[in-house]
Amino acid sequence: MRGTTYASTRRGGLRRIDLRAVVLNDLPLKAAALAIAVLAFVAVAESTPPQVTATFRVPVERPADVPAGYVLRGTLGEVTVSLRGPQPQIAKLVPADLHPVPDLKQADLSRNDVQDVAVRVPLSDGAIIAQTDPLTVPVRIEQVVSRSLTAQVRFANDPPSGFQAGAPSLSTSEIRITGAQSLVASVAAVFATLRFGDTPIDISASADAVPVDAAGNSVDGVQADPPTVTVNVPVLSTTSTRTVPVLWSLKGAVASGYWISRVTTDPIAVQLQGTPDRLAAVDRVDTAPIDVTGLNANRSFRVALLLPDGISLLQPTDATVGVTVIPLSGTRPFPVVAVQLTGLGAGLIGETDPATVNVVVTGPAATLVALGPTDIGASVDASGKAAGTYAADVVLRLPPGVTVVSLQPIRVTLTIRSK
Numbered sequence: 001m002r003g004t005t006y007a008s009t010r011r012g013g014l015r016r017i018d019l020r021a022v023v024l025n026d027l028p029l030k031a032a033a034l035a036i037a038v039l040a041f042v043a044v045a046e047s048t049p050p051q052v053t054a055t056f057r058v059p060v061e062r063p064a065d066v067p068a069g070y071v072l073r074g075t076l077g078e079v080t081v082s083l084r085g086p087q088p089q090i091a092k093l094v095p096a097d098l099h100p101v102p103d104l105k106q107a108d109l110s111r112n113d114v115q116d117v118a119v120r121v122p123l124s125d126g127a128i129i130a131q132t133d134p135l136t137v138p139v140r141i142e143q144v145v146s147r148s149l150t151a152q153v154r155f156a157n158d159p160p161s162g163f164q165a166g167a168p169s170l171s172t173s174e175i176r177i178t179g180a181q182s183l184v185a186s187v188a189a190v191f192a193t194l195r196f197g198d199t200p201i202d203i204s205a206s207a208d209a210v211p212v213d214a215a216g217n218s219v220d221g222v223q224a225d226p227p228t229v230t231v232n233v234p235v236l237s238t239t240s241t242r243t244v245p246v247l248w249s250l251k252g253a254v255a256s257g258y259w260i261s262r263v264t265t266d267p268i269a270v271q272l273q274g275t276p277d278r279l280a281a282v283d284r285v286d287t288a289p290i291d292v293t294g295l296n297a298n299r300s301f302r303v304a305l306l307l308p309d310g311i312s313l314l315q316p317t318d319a320t321v322g323v324t325v326i327p328l329s330g331t332r333p334f335p336v337v338a339v340q341l342t343g344l345g346a347g348l349i350g351e352t353d354p355a356t357v358n359v360v361v362t363g364p365a366a367t368l369v370a371l372g373p374t375d376i377g378a379s380v381d382a383s384g385k386a387a388g389t390y391a392a393d394v395v396l397r398l399p400p401g402v403t404v405v406s407l408q409p410i411r412v413t414l415t416i417r418s419k
Contacts (some may be wrong), residue, residue, distance in 0.1 A: 085128035166234035175280030179222035252293030257366030271314035327364030
């Protein structure tokens, strides 16, 4: 029959099931439940906003969590930020809401070079997922270090004609610079730059303490402490100055066996100031006498300059005098040096012809004088040789600081016999 099916029973028989009755039984109630389920699905679907994607090109910002004692160098560039999330929240975002920063927790602080670090985009809405392209940016994190340098004065222009700058004085001579390790290492000097006016008046001005590299270019990113110094520079007339050489003055005798090979002065010349008549009588400046008694090694001396009455230095300074001493050298003959046999085998005896050699050595005179007869040795190696006659080279033994000038003969005849 139509709408009828059969099911087996435990006893192996069949019983009839009326499908039509199953479907139609409580039909209104079932239809209502189905309608409610459909309406609930539609309501949920309409209440959930669609997921959308948006992209923005924004600059990478410097993070606020740079570890203490370190600095982040260089520019970080831009990244493309891709956002995915509910359409209403995405629609409210503008580039100014996005702040991508490098994740410095991943950085290796022991490195001093450029390294790639992942970029993160902090968002307050957890429903939005952000991803950057590229995923990383190159950063350079360096340790902050400090060192001290002596401030120097330089001038941006020349003084008025007929005048020159005197010795400048500064409110502080030591400047402490602080910054990234590589930048601080590149600083060669700290300059305070001044400019002369049109009239020849002394300068008293405050100037910035500017760190510069070896080429004289300003090094940005390095702080100077103090940042400014006060500089006073007298402006002097050139008509009352004169440049003269500095001459050294020595007294005493160096150690026996040594002689002075060179003497230098720094500076080699100085500028003097005084009245024209007094300056006209000065053609040199001597150093204070330097005692070199017993000197047997190079040495530098810091000494004063001896100035005539009424004369002064334009830039006050002492002189550094360098004295170079070297040992006196000579030669000494050793005409009869016995030739010794080494390495002679058991049961063998040997002799050389000739039995002695003539040696001439050179070296410092003091060393040569102290040499004894046994300080110079000559030998012939008989190792591995059986009875017979051989031509053998002579080997010399010399003390330190002594070298051979001649050896006669350099080869002898070695005769080995059995005992």
